[in-house]
Amino acid sequence: MKELEERIRRDGIVEDGDVLKVDSFLNHQMDVELFRAMGREWARLFAGERINKILTIEASGIGIACVAALEFGVPVVFAKKSRTRNITGDVYHVQVPSFTHGGVSDVIVSKRFLLPTDRLLLIDDFLANGAALEGLTDLAEQAGATVVGAGIAVEKAFQPGGERVRAKGVRVESLARIKSMASGQIEFC
Amino acid sequence: MKELEERIRRDGIVEDGDVLKVDSFLNHQMDVELFRAMGREWARLFAGERINKILTIEASGIGIACVAALEFGVPVVFAKKSRTRNITGDVYHVQVPSFTHGGVSDVIVSKRFLLPTDRLLLIDDFLANGAALEGLTDLAEQAGATVVGAGIAVEKAFQPGGERVRAKGVRVESLARIKSMASGQIEFC
Numbered sequence: 076m077k078e079l080e081e082r083i084r085r086d087g088i089v090e091d092g093d094v095l096k097v098d099s100f101l102n103h104q105m106d107v108e109l110f111r112a113m114g115r116e117w118a119r120l121f122a123g124e125r126i127n128k129i130l131t132i133e134a135s136g137i138g139i140a141c142v143a144a145l146e147f148g149v150p151v152v153f154a155k156k157s158r159t160r161n162i163t164g165d166v167y168h169v170q171v172p173s174f175t176h177g178g179v180s181d182v183i184v185s186k187r188f189l190l191p192t193d194r195l196l197l198i199d200d201f202l203a204n205g206a207a208l209e210g211l212t213d214l215a216e217q218a219g220a221t222v223v224g225a226g227i228a229v230e231k232a233f234q235p236g237g238e239r240v241r242a243k244g245v246r247v248e249s250l251a252r253i254k255s256m257a258s259g260q261i262e263f264c
Numbered sequence: 265m266k267e268l269e270e271r272i273r274r275d276g277i278v279e280d281g282d283v284l285k286v287d288s289f290l291n292h293q294m295d296v297e298l299f300r301a302m303g304r305e306w307a308r309l310f311a312g313e314r315i316n317k318i319l320t321i322e323a324s325g326i327g328i329a330c331v332a333a334l335e336f337g338v339p340v341v342f343a344k345k346s347r348t349r350n351i352t353g354d355v356y357h358v359q360v361p362s363f364t365h366g367g368v369s370d371v372i373v374s375k376r377f378l379l380p381t382d383r384l385l386l387i388d389d390f391l392a393n394g395a396a397l398e399g400l401t402d403l404a405e406q407a408g409a410t411v412v413g414a415g416i417a418v419e420k421a422f423q424p425g426g427e428r429v430r431a432k433g434v435r436v437e438s439l440a441r442i443k444s445m446a447s448g449q450i451e452f453c
Contacts (some may be wrong), residue, residue: 098377107334108337133322134342138329140327141327141328145334150295187293188293
């Protein structure tokens with residue numbers, strides 16, 4: 076998606092070779108008009124797929140997912156990072172390794188909000204190693220729901236997550252795919 | 265706002281006398297069309313106030329804030345609950361007591377995204393004891409930004425937060441104000 080690629084070129088900041096900061100428009104300060112354009116693009120790509128719900132993960136997926144959901148006319152469910160070790164039986168639960176903070180997050184979603192009849196679009200801001208997206212896929216599988224596909228804002232195509240998730244048969248639509256950002260130069264696929 | 269009150273009556277669940285669960289439409293599963301109607305109501309209430317940015321706090325404020333921001337034509341900044349104890353100098357920082365999880369959260373926002381010229385609308389899903397809203401007000405003050413007001417979805421008017429924040433001169437517009445929910449019966453103000 077040209078608009079997102081141009082924005083990343085203009086406002087993205089490359090740090091330490093493989094960290095891309097897009098916090099001025101994507102995941103700290105958020106340009107909701109850009110999110111609307113992204114939502115329209117996913118709605119075009121997944122037209123006719125009878126998506127009835129969007130599943131995302133806190134925190135930075137939520138804003139993108141909610142604005143995109145307006146274009147689909149469906150509700151959003153966000154998987155929560157649990158702050159207690161006390162996981163009850165009324166939730167689906169998965170452990171997601173965190174590369175930003177280290178360690179593992181317990182990620183949960185209420186069983187009331189993921190159903191076997193659901194046709195889900197997964198949405199997240201980044202796809203790099205694939206841990207968050209695989210966590211969402213796992214939660215959907217526990218519920219017996221159908222994963223129609225995943226809408227990703229920025230995919231670091233030089234990391235293995237995208238390939239691994241696609242190899243499992245998940246359709247992944249990333250609106251900007253970064254081939255390389257060596258020496259601070261961002262190249263898209 | 266009638267639409268939100270009716271939804272709370274229909275789908276809200278009162279637990280233990282003073283816990284209101286609205287997780288089927290507000291803060292776990294999210295009805296984005298309802299959020300759009302809420303955004304329009306805040307845009308009407310704050311018309312002419314030259315709001316240029318919305319400030320919210322992760323996680324459950326983000327979806328409401330992003331959809332509402334489309335009605336204002338402004339970006340959103342969300343304050344982050346820090347997962348490290350290592351708070352650097354490039355952020356504004358406040359400690360917010362958590363009544364749901366116990367303890368205190370370190371809440372931060374990048375100094376790049378709150379400016380003295382900003383005219384802020386604060387948005388959150390709940391106002392009860394006022395801790396989160398006071399945290400956001402504090403962050404805005406650190407930046408020298410102007411708080412035009414706060415848009416709250418559900419205020420528990422029988423708890424002291426709303427009164428305390430209003431006493432500081434903040435205009436608070438809560439779309440549903442609950443007077444009492446003793447014995448499971450929800451009464452609005």
